[in-house]
Amino acid sequence: MSKGLWEPPRLRVSADNEEERRATWLELFFDLIFVVAIAELAHYLDGHVGLSGFLGFIALFVPTWWCWLGSTFYATRFDTDDLGHRLLTLLQVALVAALAVNVHHGLGESSTGFALSYAAFRFLLILQYLSAGYFVRAARPLTNWYIRGFAISAFLWVLSIWVPLPWRFGLWVIGLIVDFATPLTAGRLMTQFPPSLSHIPERLGLFTIIVLGESVVAVVKGVAQKEWDISSVAAALLGLSIAFSFWWIYFDSVDGSPLKSVKAGKIRIAMTWLYAHLPLAIGLAATGVGVDQMIASQSGVLSIEARWLFCGAVALCLSVLALIHLITCTLGTTRRRKILSAYRLGAALFVLMLAAAGSGLSSLVLVALVAFACVLQVVLNLVLTRKAKTITEEVGG
Incomplete structure (x- = not known):
């Protein structure tokens, strides 16, 4: 036009x-x-x-x-x-x-x-x-x-x-x-004058893609700056799996349902959901830098600062996702949302424990354990979704 x-x-x-x-x-x-x-x-x-x-x-x-x-x-x-x-x-x-x-x-x-x-x-x-x-x-x-x-x-x-x-x-x-x-x-x-229920979630999703892209850039940068070997390639693939896990558990449930509370006068819920995307974006961008540090440390000593940056950033992402999923109504019942949030918080706590007590771990082992915690969130999502679908079919049948 x-x-x-x-x-x-x-x-x-x-x-x-x-x-x-x-x-x-x-x-x-x-x-x-x-x-x-x-x-x-x-x-x-x-x-x-x-x-x-x-x-x-x-x-x-x-x-x-x-x-x-x-x-x-x-x-x-x-x-x-x-x-x-x-x-x-x-x-x-x-x-x-x-x-x-x-x-x-x-x-x-x-x-x-x-x-x-x-x-x-x-x-x-x-x-x-x-x-x-x-x-x-x-x-x-x-x-x-x-x-x-x-x-x-x-x-x-x-x-x-x-x-x-x-x-x-x-x-x-x-x-x-x-x-x-x-x-x-x-x-x-x-x-x-509430915001668009379709436009705002899409725009926030696009910005999330931008910061997730930093993890991909970090993997490419980290591998490109050193000679390829089994450990560096493994760390790179594990770093990509972390980014992919965050993409999965965020975009598998993202929508504007918390924004609907604006029409009911419950602005705090909508603004909590909106402003939660700031620490999420910070965590995702910092995770990319942390992955770069993990790849760079394959042939050297992993510093305590690098360990805390990597684990702290991942734990921040998981904690914020717990909050976002708790107030996203389309994820199902309150009980199901609480379960999902508990999974995220449990994984965040596990990753923080690795940061605190992981001084004896190599960077490869550390990134592998963190990747396991993140991939497990995807598996748990699939299990819960399948259970919910089975219950729905049984009730409908």
């Missing part, structure tokens, strides 16, 4: 929200820059293995993810894919590229560039909401709420460039708290 050079935003509500809403080609292009950003974040973590490095990785990852999510939530309600929207998206792509450029020294000499890039991205999003509020009167209370909250955060990030390190990061934290709290406190405004 041809579009004019520019058309005012319109709000997708009621019947629009019930229709199957798919990602646009522009959104898929927009995602490409985040492939680069995640790669740079992983490169940062790979060079700063340890607790302080992981905390720094989180500090840089959260604003990057929030940029992606902010654009996604605007698009799910107001995108027009006209000339104006495309040009603003191009500017946002450039600003995410600037974020990626400043990542490696983002907590040091490049922190000013990182802060300004983030603030500029947020100001562009505010401009989009100003336009939407101007043309769509019904949505003005919601857009004004977002504009006020996001503007406060963006100004704090701009202000931070005049604050010396490390106090600068205090303003970053406050700004992010304001950013995260703005949708969370929207209340009835969110219930009046």
Whole structure:
């Protein structure tokens, strides 16, 4: 369908929200820059293995993810894919590229560039909401709420460039708290204009694919940088099995059922499900770096920092998946969801025990045990699904 050079935003509500809403080609292009950003974040973590490095990785990852999510939530309600929207998206792509450029020294000499890039991205999003509020009167209370909250955060990030390190990061934290709290406190405004039940899960799934891809990149990178032997190939295959297991247990159950609670006024359930994808993405990206460390350690001594990074990242993913599965109604009864969550938490505890007591394990044995814990989750999923199908057939028969 041809579009004019520019058309005012319109709000997708009621019947629009019930229709199957798919990602646009522009959104898929927009995602490409985040492939680069995640790669740079992983490169940062790979060079700063340890607790302080992981905390720094989180500090840089959260604003990057929030940029992606902010654009996604605007698009799910107001995108027009006209000339104006495309040009603003191009500017946002450039600003995410600037974020990626400043990542490696983002907590040091490049922190000013990182802060300004983030603030500029947020100001562009505010401009989009100003336009939407101007043309769509019904949505003005919601857009004004977002504009006020996001503007406060963006100004704090701009202000931070005049604050010396490390106090600068205090303003970053406050700004992010304001950013995260703005949708969370929207209340009835969110219930009046809920996000798309098909579009948001698909977009989150696509971002999950991006961070899962980092594990595949880590395997290729790890094997390419050393001579092939049985142990390195085995570690690579086990690393791929971990990524595949996470893909299986996430995408085998992902849907927007927790978002339906918004219509009932239960915003906390929906926002818990939504915000849980942040630590999941952090864990998946860090798992890729951990796999790289495991492959690199095949011919040397595995450091305690590398062991904790790898096991901690996998345990984080499993713990977050336990929470997501607990509130995903389409997985079945409350009892079945609790069982699935217990499996995930049990595996997370096992992996953490390996981190704490695995000093005598080689990297190959460690990655094999972790891979076993993850693959077991897939097997348990299949067993539960088969049992549920059998019970249904017996009742139906």
